[in-house]
Amino acid sequence: MKNEKMLIVDNRLIAAGTYEMTLAGTLVSEISRPGAFLHVAVPGEDLVLRRPISIASVDHEGGSCTLIFKDVGAGTERLARCHPGDRVDVLGPLGQQGFPVDEPYAADDVLLIGGGVGVPPLYYAACELAGRGVSVSVILGFQTTSAIFYEEQFRELPGCDVRIMTDDGSYGQKGTVIEAFEERGKRPDWLFSCGPRGMLRAVEKAGMHPHTKGYVSLEERMGCGVGVCLACVCETEDRSSYRKICRDGPVFPFKEVLL
Amino acid sequence: MKNEKMLIVDNRLIAAGTYEMTLAGTLVSEISRPGAFLHVAVPGEDLVLRRPISIASVDHEGGSCTLIFKDVGAGTERLARCHPGDRVDVLGPLGQQGFPVDEPYAADDVLLIGGGVGVPPLYYAACELAGRGVSVSVILGFQTTSAIFYEEQFRELPGCDVRIMTDDGSYGQKGTVIEAFEERGKRPDWLFSCGPRGMLRAVEKAGMHPHTKGYVSLEERMGCGVGVCLACVCETEDRSSYRKICRDGPVFPFKEVLL
Amino acid sequence: MMRDPRLEVTLPGLPMKNPLMPASGCFAFGREYAELYDLNELGAIAIKGTTGTARLGNPTPRVAETPSGMLNAIGLQNPGAKGVRDEELPFLETYDVPVLANVSGSRPEEYVDVVKTLTDAPNVGAFELNISCPNVKEGGIHFGTDPAAAAELTKEVKRVSTKPVYVKLSPNVTDVTAIARAVEGAGADGLSLINTLLGTRIDWETRKPVLANEKGGLSGPAIKPIALRMIYDVRQVTDLPIIGMGGIQSTEDVIEFMLAGVDAVAVGTANFSNPFACPNIIRELPAWLERLGVEHIRHLRGQGEAAV
């Protein structure tokens, strides 16, 4: 974990309201886990809380990493307006538990299910898996055509099978990722998922076979991002205690947490 | 009075911690009075009060005007860091009473006394006077060589006699503007002054002959800048009432206000 | 200016074209901003706090800056009730906008005097008793922190007023709902909240408080969450009309205050940073109603309360 004023190398609109920001800095060398996130300070003094954004990809040789974020409020709007050459204050990488991309065997059936801006950490996971020779199936859900991003990038990964679902059917198949998941029939050995809470609940309901090793990346409003303030907790499945999403996660086995 | 996001055409360091910012916009057409000021919003959302800065010169044909300000705190620091091409939210021109530059005759003895960042509105006044064929004497006080600005610009005005005083004697003559004023002997017909309160008091004490028409530009912490909040008052000489510096001034006859 | 029936709200004494008014002390008596836009756009106008006789106010500096806020210690500089009646209200009469006359004083008799002097002015729609000005030493705030004193003052004013009376509550209290209930019991027709929070700043260079008055009232966005909380709490104990204020800068803020339970809002400090704050918000409101799927702005009132 480092605190660094990273250089914005690139910041571009890649889909409706969705930006891809490339950051360079020494903390890139510490990034190793898909699911890890950066806690990004918003330019301007009035917003005191940092914004957690998942790492979408990392280029260790080039010393840069990529975030993909949607402009949904005051903070992401300002980040969207940043220019290459600007610097942004970043704390990270954060999160001690990511997607276990080192574990699947090449023959395993690995399925990634992502919705909207839940897609970025899955892309990082897919890159790592592909790098290890594991082929993955990906189901991505978006509201509509204009919201889709990274379809090509996924397709370019060796052995990556990509299915796009849109709510309005304007691209790919009309329907939710759950429908695609159910249509698929066979239950995967590994299931990595990230997206809106409702989608994650539906995935859990639809997909958790005893032998499926399912992992989910969670979101919650954060303060510190490092585990001291206790803002970002989620209940454990048995409701007996809490996990800190920022530190214990943000990725958890489906079985561990209550969605 | 207009509220406009003016374009920063230029912003450069011209002396120690002192910046010259050139702004373009339609409100320039309303600028007519030396002494008038702009109420400048500071970039960033956390500083809610605007900063009052005197107009140092105006170029009606080019549609631009110039401010000269010193970086003395959070607001002026951020303004100093603005780049050409940025926009800055400006309310102005403000102040209904400026230096009466239309009144002196060519033969009148007109003296301008300025200290530090009190110099800018006097430069605007000197330009107007010179334009009307009135020659002026100028006494400018600065702390030290590195703080001096606009000496050349004053000297280039036709008939302008410039004397520079420095506190440490590192340039011009060592001493205060008051010493230069007293050495000068004869009392002027017109005296326009702007600078720290202490300097203004000393000028008043040293210089107010019954026939001298003396004017002073005042500073006070401001809220609205337009006369509604009553933050920026100064007492009248007889202590019976208040004047609003932002609206009734910022220039007043020495006799009207209590310094 | 277009009138939009979806924005019209009627509060006691204040038939408003829209729920927006400039807050007391942040608009003087309207002359200055009238040079910038047509005051007829406003729902109402709260005028500067008026006392029995003219006051000069506090020495300067009277304002200081704080993170997302400002401190003021103007000290109720105003021309006195007669001055306001004879010099200021006639100017505002040229507009079709009701005036909310903000009344201050050191003793109950002073409040009563001001109300007597202004109550027959045709454009005064209602009074707003400032029982919470933190910036004058002799009184004012005392009425705002003691429920019994607040109630007594309300009663005395109600006795002489021919117009509805709003009481402007102080946030510098342990339990704002107790004051709200007390003044409701005493016959208040409405409430305004919040006034400023007491604060200070100290200058490390001079080693003195920045304000000549040492302390001042904190306003601006910084206090918005406190204002919302107090309104939210007061809305649970009374159905009186509430004029909400404290840090409102944007149309979104107005919606948030509505959801917390207000009937109308006042915009104070934001006028200083953006002199067009009021008309801009008014013009943006219709689009927000559509976005929210609301037929009339009053339907938002109190809709943000958790259904517990």
Added chain:
Amino acid sequence: MMRDPRLEVTLPGLPMKNPLMPASGCFAFGREYAELYDLNELGAIAIKGTTGTARLGNPTPRVAETPSGMLNAIGLQNPGAKGVRDEELPFLETYDVPVLANVSGSRPEEYVDVVKTLTDAPNVGAFELNISCPNVKEGGIHFGTDPAAAAELTKEVKRVSTKPVYVKLSPNVTDVTAIARAVEGAGADGLSLINTLLGTRIDWETRKPVLANEKGGLSGPAIKPIALRMIYDVRQVTDLPIIGMGGIQSTEDVIEFMLAGVDAVAVGTANFSNPFACPNIIRELPAWLERLGVEHIRHLRGQGEAAV
């Protein structure tokens, strides 16, 4: 890390290398920030509010953002006094930094229990009674708003504590000096102020309060002028040591709090925006002393009071 004698301050139970400590609830029990810097740099450490038995706290969302501030409604999630004693304090014992143990509870007996459990821990230098947590329904804040209840609680705790006791005052009161005097009379060894101000935010999309708990405590730069004012006022009525907090972000802020009358400061919310806030300020302090021409930081204490 260099020790600078000009920064050393000694408060009851807390011999501090410098007047800076992280504020309770904003540093947990030190483990996380210990990964970022050497905790030995700190003057002291205020640990998370500890209750008699473990608490799970409130549902999420537990934080919301506000202009220059934040709201929190954590609800005192903590492992309970025994957990803190057995699991957390031993870790902090590896550092040469006194601990200020923040104590919370619903009933006086709970405070007493916690203090009994922790009072013999070797690195607990003093207790800080959190009589002002706005985020748990059953009590806590009641002790903070009633002088008699605050005094009674202080007395009971003093009876069992072998360490000095600081009382952390609530800003949600009409007269903070009354509480300060009451707890001083009851034997408090020092004061901490301020805790958070009650606030709320409402989401226009969901039309519900942003916080699951509806309301939360406002902290951060927004509250700084209120904190300074309360400290300034309390300093006029007592000579007790004061630990000041509320919106401190920079070295300049620390100087301002010193001038207002504190003996030491605590940094809360700023840790979240800048995890190095504490060590950065500590490293900058010596240069500021030179700039101010002050031989020892304690010479600034209360120097910002107007000479009236």
